Amino acid sequence: MTAEPRGKPAPPAVPWDIRRVYLDAAAASSPMARRVAETLPGVPRIVLEPGASPPELAPDELPAKGKNVLYLKEYKGRFLRPCPGTRRYYCCGYQIVHIGENCPMDCSYCILKAYFRDNVLKVWANQEDQFRALHEAFGADRSRRFRVGTGEFTDSLALESVTGHTRALLDFLKDYDNVVLELKSKKADLSWLDAVSRPDRVLSAWSLNAPEFSRLEEGGVSSLTQRLQAAKTCAQAGLGVCLHFDPIAHFPGWKAGYGEAVDMIFDYLKPEDVVYVSLGSFRYLPELGARMRREGRMPGYMAGEFVTGLDGKTRLLRSLRVPQLRFIAERLSARGLARKTYLCMESGEVWRDVFGRAPDGLGDPGGLAAHLRALAFDRG
Ligand code: SF4
Numbered sequence: 001m002t003a004e005p006r007g008k009p010a011p012p013a014v015p016w017d018i019r020r021v022y023l024d025a026a027a028a029s030s031p032m033a034r035r036v037a038e039t040l041p042g043v044p045r046i047v048l049e050p051g052a053s054p055p056e057l058a059p060d061e062l063p064a065k066g067k068n069v070l071y072l073k074e075y076k077g078r079f080l081r082p083c084p085g086t087r088r089y090y091c092c093g094y095q096i097v098h099i100g101e102n103c104p105m106d107c108s109y110c111i112l113k114a115y116f117r118d119n120v121l122k123v124w125a126n127q128e129d130q131f132r133a134l135h136e137a138f139g140a141d142r143s144r145r146f147r148v149g150t151g152e153f154t155d156s157l158a159l160e161s162v163t164g165h166t167r168a169l170l171d172f173l174k175d176y177d178n179v180v181l182e183l184k185s186k187k188a189d190l191s192w193l194d195a196v197s198r199p200d201r202v203l204s205a206w207s208l209n210a211p212e213f214s215r216l217e218e219g220g221v222s223s224l225t226q227r228l229q230a231a232k233t234c235a236q237a238g239l240g241v242c243l244h245f246d247p248i249a250h251f252p253g254w255k256a257g258y259g260e261a262v263d264m265i266f267d268y269l270k271p272e273d274v275v276y277v278s279l280g281s282f283r284y285l286p287e288l289g290a291r292m293r294r295e296g297r298m299p300g301y302m303a304g305e306f307v308t309g310l311d312g313k314t315r316l317l318r319s320l321r322v323p324q325l326r327f328i329a330e331r332l333s334a335r336g337l338a339r340k341t342y343l344c345m346e347s348g349e350v351w352r353d354v355f356g357r358a359p360d361g362l363g364d365p366g367g368l369a370a371h372l373r374a375l376a377f378d379r380g
Contacts, residue, residue, distance in 0.1 A: 076176025151184030210257025
């Protein structure tokens with residue numbers, strides 16, 4: 001190893017190797033643009049003419065992962081929207097606070113590769129417009145409870161060290177007792193934690209998987225132990241913890257791998273720290289398969305037996321996925337999490353195969369969505 005010359009500390013690494021920042025003219029003087037200028041001091045910033053988009057990068061500018069351009073956009077679409085579920089399967093009723101698109105990490109199975117064609121990291125910089133829209137929804141009837149999250153079209157925390165988006169959102173939400181915010185991530189960044197003034201209204205959510213699968217298929221992420229350590233820190237600060245096993249993939253040794261992952265949870269967390277756990281079997285849109293073939297990677301877990309589901313997604317055969325879901329659910333149940341475990345986008349038949357009941361039998365009017373809302377708000 002070569003020592004750094006004395007008096008010349010190494011310059012701080014640029015987060016995610018971001019090489020260029022584009023800004024819509026209307027967002028160029030926003031608080032977020034100022035924060036990004038501070039966190040990425042040496043990175044070129046280009047202000048776009050109204051209506052213009054960041055140009056495609058030349059092939060020789062693209063790094064291996066291809067996600068090094070940040071675009072601070074004046075977003076004009078819907079800031080609050082329902083999760084893109086389907087009526088054919090039980091949906092958890094989560095609502096998305098839309099903060100941006102794409103993710104700097106690189107998971108082989110990432111559904112965003114099917115949703116978005118480009119690799120540009122987009123963040124909505126007009127947070128004042130976002131807060132106005134959220135106030136219209138959350139402030140209209142304070143007796144109506146919302147369970148919302150930012151981790152649907154991007155990772156909730158991956159760009160937090162650059163944009164400070166979550167800190168600003170937490171500050172806005174402190175006045176809304178009727179909203180619980182779920183922050184879902186594979187990046188153990190807790191730089192926002194000191195901005196939480198209502199720990200009973202914030203859920204820190206972590207995606208988990210079998211350790212070896214995570215090591216092979218999730219690029220640029222924090223390790224499982226780092227995520228669980230971060231979850232423990234959040235629990236100690238009074239936040240609820242949510243865990244998401246998604247995607248549950250079928251590969252040789254899956255039982256040992258998912259068993260190990262479940263057991264790891266309890267090295268860090270007590271059952272009462274956990275608000276809920278979701279189980280989602282691996283499923284994908286045809287566009288993801290096409291893109292993976294173009295990129296020349298077709299991981300082994302995609303070679304199993306699949307069918308096309310009622311939502312148009314390709315999913316594992318029921319005879320393969322039910323034993324996996326049941327195995328993980330039973331292991332969680334043995335640790336006291338039976339009522340806190342649910343299935344992501346599955347039919348009543350699969351629910352009954354796994355739990356012996358469907359969500360309508362959860363005992364709360366409104367089934368799964370009401371059950372999860374109650375768990376999120378009334379942690380007692
Ligand atoms: S962390 Fe989530 S959003 Fe990011 S690449 Fe992985 S699956 Fe996609």
